[in-house]
Amino acid sequence: MVIYESVTMTKQEYQEAVETLNRWAYHYYVLDDPIATDEEYDKLYHKVVRYEAKHCDEVLLDSPTQRVGDVVSEGFSKEKHLSRMWSLEDIFNYKDLEAWLKKTYKLDSNISLYCEPKYDGASLNLIYENGKLIKGITRGDGVEGELITPNVKTIRSIPLTIEHQGILEIRGEVVIFKDEFEKINEERLKAGEGLFANPRNAAAGSLRQLDPKITAARNLVFLPYGVGENSLPHKLLSEKMEYIYSLGFKKPPLRATCQDINEIEAIYQEMVKQRDSLPMMLDGMVIKVNEIAAQIDMGYTVKVPRWAVAYKFPAVEKVTTLKDIILQVGRTGAVTPVAVVEPTQIEGVVVERATLHNFDEIKRKDIRIGDSVIILRSGDVIPKIIKVLTDRRNGSEKEVQRPTNCPVCGSELLQEDVLIKCQNLTCSARVVNSIIYFASKPCLNIDGLGNKIVEQLFHEGLVASVLDLFALTKEQLLSLEGFKEKKAQNLLDAIKNTHKSELWRFINALGIEHIGEVASKMIAQQFGLDFMRATKEQLLEIDGIGEEMAESFLEFLRVNESLVMQLLEIIEPTAPQQKGEAKENPFKGKTVVLTGTMSESRGVIKEMLENLGAKVSGSVSRKTDFVIYGEDAGSKYDKALSLGVTTLTEEQMRELL
């Protein structure tokens, strides 16, 4: 017997079904308190889908079917926030907190403070108009970001409609929970895809997918932390936030209003304690003046509010065991030791390796295999061993021997200052790493030629030097595992696209020791295609090129003359236009430092400033005239402030022009 379930629904039943689905989803995604099973949800959802297929003109704005659009965009357009999105000043300890409170009480002694977690994700601005979510915009430079509404709609903790009239900007952080992050990375590992370094990168990357279906699959979570443009009547931030939560948004795992430093420190210590057991990554606690009127009076510096501060958590340390020390051979032949540790979770990231820098450090710290060690992971940097727990030794630990032969090709190693080097130019590790470097972004930027593929090409005997890349055929690529027509053609196209690359990229791609991107640009600018005829004296005339760099450059060209000539013939790099005298402008002859994320790549902005006659430097000193900063500017911006160097937002720079 076949039982046909009735599929017909009245309009009213449809509306009730949407309401029910939204209530179930709210309990599941916002309150973490499911009140229906997945099966029940799916069944009702499909009924709604069937009804909507027949009644396209009756589809409700807040129907869950409206969350995933079918359109894959070609790129994101820029969109201005209605009011600016700000950054936060960081403080790191109790003393900083005392100083910040003193400064703030001086502005207004009659205030209370609202404390909530600082989530580690990607910031997002939501614009609601008369109850309808109309735009989702990434933070960008704080003034404008990228319009990613279809992706934002896939995030289940963001209501598509709210009960609120007028315009309301809701700001918050999009995060990925730690367990979800691990699941994604496991899947990526299986699929042979690159792994996300941490949940923050995974959240930011998932949010900016051109295909909203990919965003939808990542289970992102939105945690509101403030409002922008609004006409809310509340006098306290804590009241405003309660109102926002009541509209259907997720509450923070911990929040409190505090009257004095003791209460603030207590809630901070509580957050530090709970941090490991919370599902999302936190990197600090944000302290905000609770009175809106006082916030308005206090106002903003050029970049941050005077009424809020981020009290960062201490970097995370864990005890683990050093299982082994492996040796890596880089493209220059430098052999570096890398610590292999017992896999350890630190803030949602499994740490398996740690840097050791060189053998002198191993000796200095007396690191032995089998030792219990404390590793530190702070932000994005590769974890490092900060302490050896010698009192935990049981005598079975093994001292680490300084290698005498290359672990890859076996040839004798040479000690050069603190570095140990393999001198064999044909050592396979050196060759593979120099091809990887040749193809990397700041070099010839060959898309699709990452570590794995280069290793595959090398081990299959298709490529033994960078020259061989240009002789690859489609048949050869198709014979490799994992290569189909499209992947093979894309790679061949990307290699072909290096033709007429900028000359500085060509020079940088050669991987000459001590000659990086900046030096390559200077050499390309100074000598153009004649760079092979540069003499030591001429090189030393360039501001920024010293003896060691000049010698390294000339020695490389002497040894590799024939290879470079052949590459020149194939690639035919484009020499830069000799710069004419730039016309008068505020940046001409000035030293400028760029920091933070800008609306365009920093390279593009750098080039623009250079064309205006500015010298773009990598570090801030008293000689710096301007620091131009974008989103998430860090220590360079702080240094500029402490040295009294003029700072400009990207927008202010453009206004000056």
Ligand code: IVH
């Ligand atoms: S408030 C006007 N609160 O941290 C104050 N930001 O370092 C603006 N963030 O761009 C920010 N959790 O993306 C605020 N509870 C929180 C936050 C938070 C995370 C992020 C936000 C901001 C960055 C500043």
